[in-house]
Amino acid sequence: MTGHKHRYRTKEAGFKIFNVRLAVLQRKDAIIPGDEGKWNRAMLKNGKYAAWYKTPSKQGTGVVYLLDGSITGGDSILSYSGTYAVSADEFTAVLRTSRHSKGHDTIFGADDLTLVLKGKVVGRIAKFIGTAEEFPETPFEGTLIQSEHEQPKPNREIPTFDLQRLPSPVRSR
Secondary structure, eight states, X not given: OTTOOOOOOOHHHHHHHHHHHHXXXXXXXXXXXXXXXXXXXXXXXXXXXXXXXXXXXXXXXEEEEEETTEEEEEOSSEEEEEEEEEETXXXXXXXXXXXXXXXXXXXXXXXXXXXXXXXXXXXXXXXXXXXXXXXXXXXXXXXXXXXXXXXXXXXXXXXXXXXXXXXXXXXXX
C-alpha cells in the first residue's frame, strides 16, 4: 500500500506514554497535550455519557450514567457500577465490571474487573486514564462525552377523522 504508514507500538512504548499522561494528570495545572486553551473549571454533571475507552491492544464503547457520585452503565457485554468524586475540573472513579451477555472478549480479556480512573473535565467532555487492579501493567484511557438532553416535542393536535373527506372509489366498467 502506497501512501499509508502503519504505526506499531510496543508494550514498553505504551507504558511510557501511559506514565507520561499519568504524570501530566497528577499536576494541578496540567493539561493533556493538544488541548491547550480549552480547559475551564467544569465539573462532571449528573447525566448520560457516551464512553470510549482503550488499551494498547483493543478499544470499546459504552454508556454511563452519573448521579451524585454513583456510576452505572454498560455496553453490549458488560455492566458497570461504581463511584466517583469530583474536585473542580478533576475526578477520580472506581468502577466494577461484570459480564451480562455472551459475546466477544473485553478490552482486558477478563470480565470481572475493578477499574481505577483519574481524569479531567472540559465542558461536556471528560478524559481519563487508569488501570484495572487485575492488570496493573496494562495502560487504559478513555473519554466521556455528555449526551445532549432531548427537547420535548411540542404537543400536536390530532386531526379528527372525517370519512366524508376521503376520495370516492373509482368504479371500473
